[in-house]
Amino acid sequence: MFQYALRRLLISIPVIALATFIIFGAVTITGDPLQELRQAPNITQEQIDQIRESRGLDQPFYVQYWRWVTDIPTEGFGDYLISPRPIWPDLQRVMGNTLQLVIAAEVLAFVVAIALGTISAKRQYSVFDYATTTISFFGYSMPSFWFALILQLIVVQIFFATGVRIFPIANLSSADPGTGLAFVLDRMHHLVLPVISLAIFSIASYSRYMRASMLEVINSDYVRTARAKGLREGKITTRHAMRNALIPTITVAALSFGTLMSGAIVIETVFGLDGMGRYFILQLGRRDPYPIMAWLTVVAVIIVIFNLIADLVYGYLDPRIRYD
């Protein structure tokens, strides 16, 4: 197991290296970072030249890239283009908030989808099955930002009608969140609507995979054997069928982590959460390439880490994978 983990870890290093190169290349060719500055009224040509020199923007592409990438471990992505503030502390703050949102959504989606998919497969062609399939079609066809807006609309209308504020519709915490357990509960209360909006697409997608792989497993010989041995149906489902049906679902869930990060960009904008997504939109608006490149790199690393975790989990679930 240790060897397997180590091998997976080593494979991801060149992937990340390649990603940094492409991120840098793509963001660099998209435009001159100084263009915005040139149009700014209260900045002189000398100041622009000075920024260009200190950033090494007059150097060839590969020199710039090397400088940028080797500075990451020591300087943490450096400063913003104009203001001499470091990028990393900001990124660290929003990353924590976004991980809370995204991991909560992933867990919710995974648990709900496994339940839905398993029950659908066990009762194929039942009303429940048809209802789940139809709802998953809706999940696929609905923009998450619109669903989030509708949730906000409903919650506020209930507030207008009854005076009860079920869930907050903006921000990560109340004005006075308290400390300790009170803070955690307050945070969870604030995250309910964003997490549901973010999870809805993933629920639709994972439950389809779970249903399909469960159907395949249910009709296999070893499940029939388990049944012939006289095991209880519940035990057959949980211990024999689900364990194997989970493997493809986990793969999909891990590979969809990028989709969830995409979703976070939208959901954080709708709910005004101080997370990575909103930070990204903000920096795009300022057209500052450095925080954008930092963001893309950090997200790539996070996604690679989650893929790694998924590799380890299904190495555990299916011993055959370990010995490839």
Next chain:
Amino acid sequence: MTDDVRQRDEARAAAGQDVPPAGQQVEAPRPDEVDATEGMAVESRSQWQLFRRKFVRHKLAMGSLLFLLLVSFTAFNAEWVAPYEYDEINVVMRSTPPTLEQNHFFGTDQLGRDYFSRVLYGTRTSLIAAGVAGLIAVAVGTAVGAVAGFYRGWIDSLLMRLTDLVLIVPLLAILLVAATFFGRGQPVRVAVIIGLLVWVSLARIVRGVFLSLREKEFVQAARASGATDLRIIFRHMLPNTVGPIVVNLTLTLAAVIILEATLAFLGLGVNPPEPALGLLIEEGRSAMQTQWWLILMPGLTLVAIALAINFVGDGLRDALDPTQRES
């Protein structure tokens, strides 16, 4: 019967035989003869006929297809169908909920602009964007996938690395960067950017089919009989890839419509005053607590279109699946 005659004539013509000119009936069969054989013969159906029969019987998919045709037809003739211009202001009926009065089916906004007309024009913008993006995705995806699957080599490795990369950097983030720097709010530009980014999954699917097809006997036979690579690709392999391509195209189209709306919502799609469905939702957002129709109507239109496309895709998949026999 006429079909049979024509087929026979075509077969004869192909074999270099004389074909009797049309209208001159040479061996017209007597009606009773025909009836006697027709009940007993097993009707042979081509793949296309089988597919068409199965698809037409898929009620949900057929209904969705009709709905899509109707919506597209209405949206593309918005100038004639819409009761108002998209920027026409009706001062008397400001902020009106959906009503039949003066044809404000979807209500009006704070300026008194008719929302039904705006949604119609917005639907057209969204459909054009999705169509352009879909066409680009299919063209690029099929070409790259076919070459990668047929020739393998460096282009195949490159494609695989590219798909790996797309897996680790969120698509929406790449799109947002591209749209910020290249999009400039023009629907066609945004559509081209989307198309140039979503072809990857299609290329992967085409590559997969090509990899399995190139080992098949009929491809080997074509190669042995001296067919050129181009002929093998276009005559023998691509026709067998149409099914997966079409199914994937529908899924891509639904995803693209939602993506385009998301970009517009984030302010990086189409510039006002030209409406697009995502932009309409964004505009209505500030007043949505008092004027719910401003986000509900464009949103429902968007969901209905995406849902219909997905249903059509589902029907196509069922109809193209040879393991699903019609009952």
